[in-house]
Amino acid sequence: MSGVLVLIEHRQGAVRDVSWEMLAAGRKLALELGTGCAAVLFGGDEAMAASAAGRVEQVIHARHELLADFNYEAYQRALVALVRERGASVVLVAHTAFGADLGPSLAVALDCAVVSDAVGFAKSDEGLVVTRGLYASKLCADRLVPAMPVVLMGRQSNFKPDEPGVGGAVEAWDPAGVLAEPLRTRFITLEELPVTGIDITKAEVVIGVGRGVKEEANLVPVRELAEALGAVLAGSRPVIDAGWLEKERQVGSSGKTVKPKLYIALGISGSFQHVAGMKGAETIIAVNKDPRAPIFSVAHYGIVDDLLKVVPALKQKLEEMKS
Ligand SMILES: Cc1cc2nc3c(=O)[nH]c(=O)nc-3n(C[C@H](O)[C@H](O)[C@H](O)COP(=O)(O)OP(=O)(O)OC[C@H]3O[C@@H](n4cnc5c(N)ncnc54)[C@H](O)[C@@H]3O)c2cc1C
Structure with missing residues (x-):
């Protein structure tokens, strides 16, 4: 069972390195919770799914035109469906601009807790204890999450990525049903700023x-x-x-x-x-x-x-x- 779902972030045809950090954190957390971990790849291609499978036992790959580029609403709908279908207890997203868009709204849709800027996790008798940063990282606080599911937004550059070599399986998942209703927002284009030559x-x-x-x-x-x-x-x-x-x-x-x-x-x-x-x-x-x-x-x-x-x-x- 994949109790921990880790969202793979990608942009302009490449998986972002932060995804490998989250995957390593997700696998560790799954071990702690005595469950499995799966990477969730929305959009992207076979090569991305294969590189994720090099780092985790299971990859759930959903392809759909509305998932090709990041759209918090489409991602949220698909993740809600996956969490319910798989009975997942944790969704881990990176605390990036994407994650900040998605994490809180996903928690609202799932009617569950969200912990942002998460830097560590530990299982306790009362639930999951999540360590998070506060006041621009000046302080850390332990938050007890007594009930699952929970959405965790992991801090970037905090978890060390695992070396590839896992040989996981890729499972295709069809999101068409959950994306049938029109979305309120849509991705138009990603504009790179003009390069001025300073490197x-x-x-x-x-x-x-x-x-x-x-x-x-x-x-x-x-x-x-x-x-x-x-x-x-x-x-x-x-x-x-x-x-x-x-x-x-x-x-x-x-x-x-x-x-x-x-x-x-x-x-x-x-x-x-x-x-x-x-x-x-x-x-x-x-x-x-x-x-x-x-x-x-x-x-x-x-x-x-x-x-x-x-x-x-x-x-x-x-x-x-x-x-
Ligand atoms: C999604 C996201 C992405 C982000 N990406 C980046 C990023 O790429 N890069 C980035 O930098 N930030 C980024 N941020 C912002 C980040 O969270 C901080 O707000 C930012 O780094 C703070 O910048 P700062 O240290 O200059 O300012 P502050 O945090 O305001 O710190 C100013 C410091 O100056 C000191 N100071 C004040 N006066 C003096 C003085 N006269 N002499 C000496 N010291 C003095 C103060 O003690 C204080 O420590 C991002 C935030 C988000 C949410």
Whole structure:
């Protein structure tokens, strides 16, 4: 029996890596609950189903024109039907933009609990205990889910994917019945932003600027420091959303993943979405005036101070060293 259903996310013809993380978490959870785990692939092709079958014992593959691209409503209907048909106890989706769209509405449709930003699970006598992040990952809380089913939204870059090699079975599932009624929303197109030629993923030194920089004018000394260091400027999402830096410079789960020799995080709190994009850097230096900022838990070196004081001081030191 597949008590744990894990949704496979794909976009532009490719399975997203986060799906393999969720699949590994789902298999572990299924073991804990003494049940089976199945990957659920909506849309996609045989190759995607086969790669999922390399990582889990069962893949449920549903193909339909309304499932070809992500549509929370179509996905929700199909998942509700699957949960009821299979008597599943857990639906695990990634806490991504897709998952954030789907998870809560799926829980409403199933009339069950939803736990977002889930980072760990444990079975207890009273039910399932789910550990989740709070306050931009500054705290963790254990939530008891006494009754199943439950929708879990797993944190990205938190679970290690399993190596492929399982040799699972692919089962075709026909969703036509549940998609017969018209949907209220439909997928039209996915537009990629125009490429400006900046590639932060190739840089050896990256300076990441966060909301702590406060205003665009404060980027001037940061740019000067970047120039002195031969670094490329990048930013957290709020800085990109404010239009202070180009979208191509966004680091994180909905931006780019960088693995430079040195990453300097200036005024970045260290949300898991940001950390997902820079934790692979060889050396991380964080500057933040809050000593409890989560960024310090991934940083190799930390400076607890105002970045507007630290940045000019660093630049001056570099100039002294050069002369
Ligand atoms: C689906 C989804 C996808 C997302 N994708 C991304 C993504 O790809 N990348 C990303 O970055 N975020 C992403 N986010 C947003 C993410 O959740 C956080 O909101 C964001 O990373 C916070 O950015 P920040 O650290 O710059 O700002 P904040 O969390 O506001 O942190 C600002 C920090 O600056 C410090 N500070 C303030 N003033 C100073 C000063 N003078 N000197 C030094 N330190 C100072 C503060 O102590 C604080 O720690 C995503 C969110 C969602 C829901």
